[in-house]
Amino acid sequence: xxxxxxxxxxxxxxxxxxxxxxxxxxxxxxxxxxxxxxxxxxxxxxxxxxxxxxxxxxxxxxxxxxxxxxxxxxxxxxxxxxxxxxxxxxxxxxxxxxxxxxxxxxxxxxxxxxxxxxxxxxxxxxxxxxxxxxxxxxxxxxxxxxxxxxxxxxxxxxxxxxxxxxxxxxxxxxxxxxxxxxxxxxxxxxxxxxxxxxxxxxxxxxxxxxxxxxxxxxxxxxxxxxxxxxxxxxxxxxxxxxxxxxxxxxxxxxxxxxxxxxxxxxxxxxxxxxxxxxxxxxxxxxxxxxxxxxxxxx
Amino acid sequence: xxxxxxxxxxxxxxxxxxxxxxxxxxxxxxxxxxxxxxxxxxxxxxxxxxxxxxxxxxxxxxxxxxxxxxxxxxxxxxxxxxxxxxxxxxxxxxxxxxxxxxxxxxxxxxxxxxxxxxxxxxxxxxxxxxxxxxxxxxxxxxxxxxxxxxxxxxxxxxxxxxxxxxxxxxxxxxxxxxxxxxxxxxxxxxxxxxxxxxxxxxxxxxxxxxxxxxxxxxxxxxxxxxxxxxxxxxxxxxxxxxxxxxxxxxxxxxxxxxxxxxxxxxxxxxxxxxxxxxxxxxxxxxxxxxxxxxxxxx
DNA sequence: TCATGGCTATACTTTTATGTATGAGCAAGA
DNA sequence: TCTTGCTCATACATAAAAGTATAGCCATGA
Numbered sequence: 001x002x003x004x005x006x007x008x009x010x011x012x013x014x015x016x017x018x019x020x021x022x023x024x025x026x027x028x029x030x031x032x033x034x035x036x037x038x039x040x041x042x043x044x045x046x047x048x049x050x051x052x053x054x055x056x057x058x059x060x061x062x063x064x065x066x067x068x069x070x071x072x073x074x075x076x077x078x079x080x081x082x083x084x085x086x087x088x089x090x091x092x093x094x095x096x097x098x099x100x101x102x103x104x105x106x107x108x109x110x111x112x113x114x115x116x117x118x119x120x121x122x123x124x125x126x127x128x129x130x131x132x133x134x135x136x137x138x139x140x141x142x143x144x145x146x147x148x149x150x151x152x153x154x155x156x157x158x159x160x161x162x163x164x165x166x167x168x169x170x171x172x173x174x175x176x177x178x179x180x181x182x183x184x185x186x187x188x189x190x191x192x193x194x195x196x197x198x199x200x201x202x203x204x205x206x207x208x209x210x211x212x213x214x215x216x217x218x219x220x221x222x223x224x225x226x227x228x229x230x231x232x233x234x235x236x237x238x239x240x241x242x243x244x245x246x247x248x249x250x251x252x253x254x255x256x257x258x259x260x261x262x263x264x265x266x267x268x269x270x271x272x273x274x275x276x277x278x279x280x281x282x283x284x285x286x287x288x289x290x291x292x293x294x295x296x297x298x
Numbered sequence: 299x300x301x302x303x304x305x306x307x308x309x310x311x312x313x314x315x316x317x318x319x320x321x322x323x324x325x326x327x328x329x330x331x332x333x334x335x336x337x338x339x340x341x342x343x344x345x346x347x348x349x350x351x352x353x354x355x356x357x358x359x360x361x362x363x364x365x366x367x368x369x370x371x372x373x374x375x376x377x378x379x380x381x382x383x384x385x386x387x388x389x390x391x392x393x394x395x396x397x398x399x400x401x402x403x404x405x406x407x408x409x410x411x412x413x414x415x416x417x418x419x420x421x422x423x424x425x426x427x428x429x430x431x432x433x434x435x436x437x438x439x440x441x442x443x444x445x446x447x448x449x450x451x452x453x454x455x456x457x458x459x460x461x462x463x464x465x466x467x468x469x470x471x472x473x474x475x476x477x478x479x480x481x482x483x484x485x486x487x488x489x490x491x492x493x494x495x496x497x498x499x500x501x502x503x504x505x506x507x508x509x510x511x512x513x514x515x516x517x518x519x520x521x522x523x524x525x526x527x528x529x530x531x532x533x534x535x536x537x538x539x540x541x542x543x544x545x546x547x548x549x550x551x552x553x554x555x556x557x558x559x560x561x562x563x564x565x566x567x568x569x570x571x572x573x574x575x576x577x578x579x580x581x582x583x584x585x586x587x588x589x590x591x592x593x594x595x596x
Numbered sequence: 597t598c599a600t601g602g603c604t605a606t607a608c609t610t611t612t613a614t615g616t617a618t619g620a621g622c623a624a625g626a
Numbered sequence: 627t628c629t630t631g632c633t634c635a636t637a638c639a640t641a642a643a644a645g646t647a648t649a650g651c652c653a654t655g656a
Contacts, residue, residue, distance in 0.1 A: 012303075025633095065388040
């Protein structure tokens with residue numbers, strides 16, 4: 001009856017073996033040695049009563065059972081990281097680590113100056129940035145604060161509506177000089193278009209709202225919006241990006257601005273638990289103000 | 299830079315010290331010794347850089363910082379328990395442990411026969427029952443399957459609408475013989491009423507929907523609906539309970555059945571991850587069918 | 597007042613877990 | 627073919643964590 005619960009450290013080792021695919025690799029990551037990692041896996045297998053990996057000289061291959069347990073181990077890892085972040089901000093001063101999740105474009109083009117100013121004000125603050133759009137992140141505490149383009153239907157979350165980020169077609173002046181300026185949406189079919197690789201839910205919504213959009217064949221495909229932005233800047237063709245980002249470069253010109261308008265509703269999201277944490281409050285307020293300024297610029 | 303992450307076992311020990319309020323108590327619960335538990339706490343304090351407890355000969359008092367970290371430690375504990383349950387069902391047969399969360403009344407009055415029949419069919423299945431109404435339970439994986447009286451606004455959850463459980467005023471025949479049968483809602487003010495101790499969201503909703511309800515003073519107050527049911531059965535007075543439960547006892551009679559009808563919409567909820575787990579499927583289906591039968595009876 | 601039973605803290609011993617060193621297997625490339 | 631580089635497994639030595647025993651503190655109750 002008095003079965004001793006196994007060490008929680010086994011789960012950490014197990015997760016790293018899954019990620020690395022080998023005992024040696026996991027040992028390197030964890031700062032342990034290969035025999036130790038092997039012993040952890042052995043102990044875990046013995047206590048569970050079934051094998052987690054099939055061993056081979058090339059590494060360890062996870063069994064179905066191991067894959068079924070992986071999400072739990074990942075939650076453990078995320079939670080323990082969140083605990084350490086929470087602990088880092090327990091001093092009465094604004095200090096510690098705050099992990100922010102945002103889309104690539106926002107995280108790279110918009111947030112850095114906001115965060116730089118914030119950090120100048122609070123030098124003890126460490127900021128982690130994670131490029132991701134998954135709402136689950138914040139529920140699973142993989143991030144403390146998130147910039148999201150969807151309403152979080154979550155009771156446990158604090159959500160602040162920032163406003164709508166306007167989007168539009170844009171191209172580099174160099175490209176337009178060479179290929180001409182399209183006048184109607186239909187003209188787009190004669191242009192080099194920059195677009196998505198896989199359809200996401202957000203993209204399907206835009207397509208549904210814009211029936212005038214011609215059937216297009218993209219000349220440049222990338223799931224990364226950041227890569228699409230880079231392609232626009234490089235004069236590859238016409239693509240969609242945030243108006244405010246395009247406006248920063250006088251050589252990037254809006255195209256079909258009158259006939260086509262889109263916007264991304266934006267929210268700032270935080271776990272309710274963190275409302276009272278000073279380090280999170282400060283970052284939340286700075287992001288709210290910074291993002292609103294970003295949205296309001298012409 | 300190469301700061302070693304602390305042992306995750308420290309968090310387990312830390313949580314138990316919080317719960318027990320003493321090193322010795324935590325040691326007893328964990329199957330460790332008091333010096334070991336003390337060392338874990340010391341190590342954790344040293345790595346965090348601030349104290350977690352103020353020591354005294356009477357025990358350990360948590361600091362504010364420790365209380366702030368408690369929810370994270372609890373998530374860790376819940377997740378590791380969920381991992382072990384998931385592992386328990388990894389055999390190809392229907393086996394292992396399933397943890398069910400339901401209200402006290404449902405869990406004690408309705409579920410046992412359903413689960414008994416299920417267990418007769420699958421003897422290798424272990425069922426854990428947790429009396430709780432918090433939706434978070436299932437999100438935080440503190441339970442595998444939950445019976446809930448609210449729509450779960452959660453993407454990651456599978457929810458099956460069971461139907462509406464009819465509620466009504468009831469009293470024991472003995473009480474009604476002695477005090478008479480109320481004819482209108484207003485008559486209730488002359489009766490001994492059994493009711494809630496604190497207003498919950500569900501209760502406020504009912505009050506808002508029923509403006510005819512007189513201002514009442516309860517003669518018996520309990521937050522536990524189970525205790526209220528027991529008071530009704532004991533002939534203490536008039537209270538609200540599920541019609542189907544009252545109908546089981548011929549001496550419990552409905553009161554004001556015509557003028558007052560309420561119902562609790564009921565859902566069966568499961569984490570999406572567990573959809574494919576055989577042990578959870580089986581329990582989910584059995585609960586769905588059993589609860590629907592329960593609701594349909596007159 | 598003094599014993600009892602709860603608690604923590606410390607010194608010491610033992611057990612456990614980890615690291616080190618090495619061997620064997622397999623794949624890729626000279 | 628034979629190295630090189632990667633893997634896991636094993637035997638042995640060491641370091642780290644656990645347990646044991648005990649002392650001290652502070653309540654409570656006879």
